[in-house]
Amino acid sequence: MWVLQVMVAVGMVAAVLGAPTIQPYESDEHTLHLWHLDEAGPPFKDDGVSPSPLLGLLNGARASQPPYPGFGAAISFQPLPEGDREYGPILLAKPELDSGPKDNVDPPFPIMGHDGAFTIEALVKFDVMPADSPGLALDIVSMDDEVTANRVFIFRVEKPGFLCFLPITGSDVRGGGLATLPKDGPHAVNTTDWFHAAVVYDGRESAVNNLKLYWTKLGEGNETANMIGQGTLTADLGRQLADFAIGNTGNRQGSNAPKEFFPGLIDEVRISSIARAPYDFCFVDEEEKNRLDELLRRAPPQGPPLGMMLEQVQVGEQPAVLPPAGQPLVLGPGLHRLDFDFKFLPGVNADPLAVRCRLEGLGDEWHPAARGMTMEWRMLGAGDALLTQRVFATTGSSIGWQIDALSSPMVQRTEPLFIPEGTRKVHVTISSGTDDTTGIWVIDDLALARSSAPQTNLWEDGGFQQGERMNQLGGVPLHWQRHGTEPAIARVMQMRGPSLGLVDAEQKRYAQWTSTRELGVKPAAGGETFLLSWKEAFNVIPGASLRASYLNVPPGEYAFQAIAVGSEPQPATASLAFPIKIERPIWEREWFAPLAVAAGVLATALLFFAAYRRRARHRLSAIKLQHAVERDRARIARDMHDDLGTRVTVLNLAASFVRRAIDGDPERARQQVVRLESAARDLVTAMDGLVWAVNPSNDTLDHLATHLSAVAQEIFRDSPVRLRIDIADNLPPVTLRSDFRHHFALGVKEALHNILKHAGPCEATFMLRLLDHGVLFAEISDNGLGFDPSIPQEGNGLTNLAARFAELGGTCVIESTPGEGTRAIFRCQLPKVPALPKA
Incomplete structure (x- = not known):
């Protein structure tokens, strides 16, 4: 909360004073080393409280190069055509580059405060984009050594476009930070602008996100540093001496050249004994810094409360909209997969706390929460029904990890995997973990075997030799697919042949490799334990988030619970509870039975009523038909009486007139005969009309x-x-x-x-x-x-x-x-x- 208050105060101050003026640093009591790099050549003066001038400008590194306006001069580490391109330009604490312990810096050469906190920063400008660099990496500041026990750290840009800080203690890498450089927005990486790169460690060993990475484009209007990622150091840096270098690494094993030079300009390198605030950099003017420091002195930050918070709930791997506080998340009927992402409140040192969680209502057993990258195995039965699952988590670094995967050995790992009776398929998900998890995990020689026949590998192509474009990062191994919000994190790595890899520097995205296979064998009755094995190399930096997953959760009312418990003698606890309700199908609800009975009674009554109406309609139709027939009969009788009867009468009268007049008045008889013929024709026409009217056709x-x-x-x-x-x-x-x-x-x-x-x-x-x-x-x-x-x-x-x-x-x-x-x-x-x- 206090950080948010400071950020708000920064904005208020900036609004009053206007945009800060960018000026070179002036040494303060926390400045251990400060090299302005304005000299025309070595030695380069150190204005820190423990000064160590830099004496070796080698392999084509050039001083007096154009700096950011107002900063004197800069040094170019872009090699000349005639320079040593195999090793590259470098700036050392010693006059010469050597293999072995002789080129160590002279004591004292502190790089951290008494509590282990430090800030390392520099101004940088690329001549070529990182992906086009001829080297393997782009070192900014390093303190490395050929002697394993003396290695300390490397602060650099990786070729894929990552800003990276690697703490090295002996042969181990203990955590670190990895973040993707911005590709768009106001701080997008380019070859035109100057950028401020910084790494800040607060000295709280093992506290989640105790390391922060900043990348800020220099220019008017910046009020604070632009944080692009966080990481975790599981231990303070070592205090031994090592080969200190700027723009390259001083670690040179004989004639081996790591090619880690920085192809561009570097200026204003500063190492501090504190974790500097995001406003305590050169692009914020001194008056504003003093004003913000005064605000902090008046309201010093309080220690964070011990607690946890829920970040998101995924239902079927899709984020759900969380309800208001205190209300349950309500889901529709059916079986659901639930993933809970949660974390400690900011500033909590989570290392000594054991985190356990459960879904109350589904079971009373507490399980550890998963951190880091994970490999999840799901056993599927008939109809792809889930029978059981097993999750293997990976954090920290593998044995013998050496800065990157290519130089690190692959370590064998074997795990038991119980496969229930009835399993037909297995579904594997290899995930880069929660969004804020970063690092590298490489897997090869994946094998699944029965414990009774460990030499028989049931997993086809566990060496990842088959597939599409397997010689490229974007290749797709046989039977595998990519998923996630940033599928490019899932890559094909070229170790001693193709391997499955996750290279995650995205602090807000994740990726997965997934594969579904037929098991091919029938587990023994009651289930059977198989042997799962693979080779791996990894350096995984878990973020603040933890995850708990539950599969096939049936309808009911539940409460997700998480608890973190510290050790004696001062136990501390933190807890989290979140209600969730999965609605039952209609036929399982309390009101369904009486409603079904009532509906049955009503349906029966309606059936009887419908039958009654059908019989009534039948009788009414019969009556209507009978009435229609009767009306037709009456009409026909009326027509025959009114029309045909009249015409027949006319015929009779005409015939009687003819009979009387045929002897006495022949002329009149002939007239009556004509009338008789006309009446007969009219009668025939009338009969035709009547016949037509009564004919149903x-x-x-x-x-x-x-x-x-x-x-x-x-x-x-x-x-x-x-x-x-x-x-x-x-x-x-x-x-x-x-x-x-x-x-x-x-x-x-x-x-x-x-x-x-x-x-x-x-x-x-x-x-x-x-x-x-x-x-x-x-x-x-x-x-x-x-x-x-x-x-x-x-x-x-x-x-x-x-x-x-x-x-x-x-x-x-x-x-x-x-x-x-x-x-x-x-x-x-x-x-x-x-x-x-x-x-």
């Missing part, structure tokens, strides 16, 4: 259209009326009720007869259409005599016509103008034909 719209067309032509045959028929060709074969088509046909016929009777010689049009939504449209028009609709007409023809269509549920509109003709428009909604009831 004519109960379709297309048959109705054909019938009306024939009727219209018959009516106007031998008449002075010219008829035009306009009936759509694409009328669908829609089924009609017989009464509907009968009444509709009679209405059209009546309208056509009216034209024949009253319109006089003219042109007539009969149109028939099926409109949208099943509306049948008919229009009968003429350009004859017409009439005035406002004058009452003799007879009930028009009234009956309107009543007929009203009975059909339609409309009848008559429009007429004297001398201009008449138009009759009929619209009827086609009725649905009731289905026959099922037996």
